[in-house]
Amino acid sequence: MGPGLLGASLGMAIRKREISKSIRVWARKQSSLQKCKEEVWCDEISSSLEEAVNACDLVVVCTPIMHIEETLQKIIPKCPEETIITDVGSVKGSICKVANESSSGKGTCFIGSHPMAGSEKSGMENANAELFENRTCIITPYPKDSIVEIEKLESFWRLLGMQVHRETPKNHDTIVSSISHLPHLIASSLADHLASCPSSWLEMAGQGFKDTTRIAQGDPALWCEIMKSNRENLCDSLDQWQKSVNEVRSLLHAEKWDNLTQYLSDAAELRKKIKS
Amino acid sequence: MGPGLLGASLGMAIRKREISKSIRVWARKQSSLQKCKEEVWCDEISSSLEEAVNACDLVVVCTPIMHIEETLQKIIPKCPEETIITDVGSVKGSICKVANESSSGKGTCFIGSHPMAGSEKSGMENANAELFENRTCIITPYPKDSIVEIEKLESFWRLLGMQVHRETPKNHDTIVSSISHLPHLIASSLADHLASCPSSWLEMAGQGFKDTTRIAQGDPALWCEIMKSNRENLCDSLDQWQKSVNEVRSLLHAEKWDNLTQYLSDAAELRKKIKS
Numbered sequence: 429m430g431p432g433l434l435g436a437s438l439g440m441a442i443r444k445r446e447i448s449k450s451i452r453v454w455a456r457k458q459s460s461l462q463k464c465k466e467e468v469w470c471d472e473i474s475s476s477l478e479e480a481v482n483a484c485d486l487v488v489v490c491t492p493i494m495h496i497e498e499t500l501q502k503i504i505p506k507c508p509e510e511t512i513i514t515d516v517g518s519v520k521g522s523i524c525k526v527a528n529e530s531s532s533g534k535g536t537c538f539i540g541s542h543p544m545a546g547s548e549k550s551g552m553e554n555a556n557a558e559l560f561e562n563r564t565c566i567i568t569p570y571p572k573d574s575i576v577e578i579e580k581l582e583s584f585w586r587l588l589g590m591q592v593h594r595e596t597p598k599n600h601d602t603i604v605s606s607i608s609h610l611p612h613l614i615a616s617s618l619a620d621h622l623a624s625c626p627s628s629w630l631e632m633a634g635q636g637f638k639d640t641t642r643i644a645q646g647d648p649a650l651w652c653e654i655m656k657s658n659r660e661n662l663c664d665s666l667d668q669w670q671k672s673v674n675e676v677r678s679l680l681h682a683e684k685w686d687n688l689t690q691y692l693s694d695a696a697e698l699r700k701k702i703k704s
Numbered sequence: 705m706g707p708g709l710l711g712a713s714l715g716m717a718i719r720k721r722e723i724s725k726s727i728r729v730w731a732r733k734q735s736s737l738q739k740c741k742e743e744v745w746c747d748e749i750s751s752s753l754e755e756a757v758n759a760c761d762l763v764v765v766c767t768p769i770m771h772i773e774e775t776l777q778k779i780i781p782k783c784p785e786e787t788i789i790t791d792v793g794s795v796k797g798s799i800c801k802v803a804n805e806s807s808s809g810k811g812t813c814f815i816g817s818h819p820m821a822g823s824e825k826s827g828m829e830n831a832n833a834e835l836f837e838n839r840t841c842i843i844t845p846y847p848k849d850s851i852v853e854i855e856k857l858e859s860f861w862r863l864l865g866m867q868v869h870r871e872t873p874k875n876h877d878t879i880v881s882s883i884s885h886l887p888h889l890i891a892s893s894l895a896d897h898l899a900s901c902p903s904s905w906l907e908m909a910g911q912g913f914k915d916t917t918r919i920a921q922g923d924p925a926l927w928c929e930i931m932k933s934n935r936e937n938l939c940d941s942l943d944q945w946q947k948s949v950n951e952v953r954s955l956l957h958a959e960k961w962d963n964l965t966q967y968l969s970d971a972a973e974l975r976k977k978i979k980s
Contacts, residue, residue, distance in 0.1 A: 544908070544910035544911075545910075546910075546912075563910065563911070564907075564908050564909070564910055566908060591907075593907070593908050603901075603905050603908060606897070606898065606901055606905065607898070607905055607906075607908060607909045607910070607913045608910060608912055608913065610894070610897075611894060611912050611913050611916040611917075612912060613952060613956075614890060614894055614916065614949075615912075615916055615971075615975075616952065616967065616968050616971035616972075617945065617948040617949045617952055617971070618886070618887060618890055618945065618948075619971035619972070619974045619975045620948040620951075620952070620967065620970060620971045620974070621882065621886075621941075621944060621945040621947075621948045622882065622883070622974060623970060623971070623974045624944070625879075625882055627977075629879050629882065629883055630883075630974075630977055630978055631840075631867075631869070632820070632840050632842060632869050632879060632883060633840070633883045633978055634820035634821075634822075634839065634840055634883070634884060635820075635839070636822075636884055636887050636888060636891075636918075636919040637883050637884065637887050637978075638978060639915045639916070639918045639919065640887040640890065640891055640915070640916055640918075640919060641887075641971075641975050641978075642912075642915045642916075642975070643912040643915065643916060644968075644971045644972055644974075644975045645972050645975045645976055646968075646972065647972075648965050648966075648968035648969035648972055649965055651968050652961055652964050652965040652968060655956065655964065656959075656961055656964075659956060659959070662956060663953075663956060663957060665897075666953055666956070668897060668900070669893065669894065669897040670949075670953075671897075672893040672894075672896040672897045673890075673893045673946075673949075675896075676889060676892065676893055676896070677939075677942055680889075680931065680935060680938060680939060680942070681939060683932075683935070685928055685932055688928050688931065688932075689924050689925055689928040690924075691892065691896065692892050692920075692922075692924035692927050692928060693924035694896060694899060695891075695892035695893070695895035695896045695899070695917075695920045696892075696895070696920055696921050696922065696923075696924055698895045698896070698898060698899045698906075698920075699891075699895045699917050699918070699920045699921045700921055701903075701906055702906055702909055702913075702914060702917075
């Protein structure tokens, strides 16, 4: 549901890897549905939420983050008990809570997912079947969730080539505030800093600057929603990281070169633990 | 001179593009010289600085930044007038000043170069003939330098596939403090921040985190030297950039979502002005 970058890429990847017999798309806009109808990976389209989730084994909500909760509230009561429902939102605490409340008294199984496979490009026109390959997916079950459903969802993401991790919704939000939302904010602050410099400087920017700021190109409205949803954690991460900045700044001011080398060396060692 | 990552890549690129009839290498270590001797791109080796620069059209000093000035002081008096001398140091003010003093009273032409083609990997074993392609090179002549020599040096870097810019040594150092040295320090601060988090978080880090911190893997001793050489400019850049961080932090705290979207949008627009 929601054939944007992630939704359409999901359709392509599922078709390419022959994971599902049939793929049905729901979209808010009629024009998006018509576009999907012409795609080889799309078997059926539906403009009705109720109709869209009928007789599905798996429902993946890929709408923009601000619409995920209301979409879940509408579809969860309509889904048969055997359907697994998930989403692709970048912040999980509130979404999982809302889904859990909508499920209560019903056997419907919602488990949150966060496939970390975004790009600075958005929209169906940038979708591709390889978007999920070798990327991380964090799924966020509650302790009460059935292990069978959890493993089914995990194997779905694995079939798409993803490395799957399990975290509680709360831990997930703390973790991504440091490894995803903070880096975006830092990249934006560096790009913003350059905005006050002569534009000719940009022409000279090398690969290091390009890499460090690449994610700042992400959709501003989407990222504002993500930051809004994870505001408290992000404020904490910002404060923690500011301590690292203050430390290196004081080493530079005090000309403590051995300590600065050690600081850079520790940072380099940490970064080398991550592949590529 | 100095067959590390840049020096050896330069040899390979010059040979591949047939820019020079003969390539002579000088290195401090005998073991490096022996390694070069086995390389197809290396025609001659020399362990004597004086011998190494004899009858050269172009001398490129590629030693680590802390040795560039002393090397220039030794070779400039030995070079024939028609030789063009340059270097590949990342900070130019002091190097160009020293070279200029060593040249005074002699016709020898030194013009600083900064090919922005480094990598988080260093050493001859990571060298490759394509290192310079489509990268930026800033050359830093003084107003007194001859246009013929400047254009010869520019055409040398262009033949290697580089986009060449001209700046004074002073302007160069101000510019790279913002577009190169500050990004390195920011990437290191983000990696350093993660060092205080559980190590399992690193396994979940996505492409955004990887890109934003990639340059933090650079050689710590080399980068400390670079930051030391450009300390004052880097302190200024840090302070300017901190204003951008403070701004976004206060928007987040005050929940000014429209302003945050605008901030992210301005940053995205700026970043999109740079290719890839």
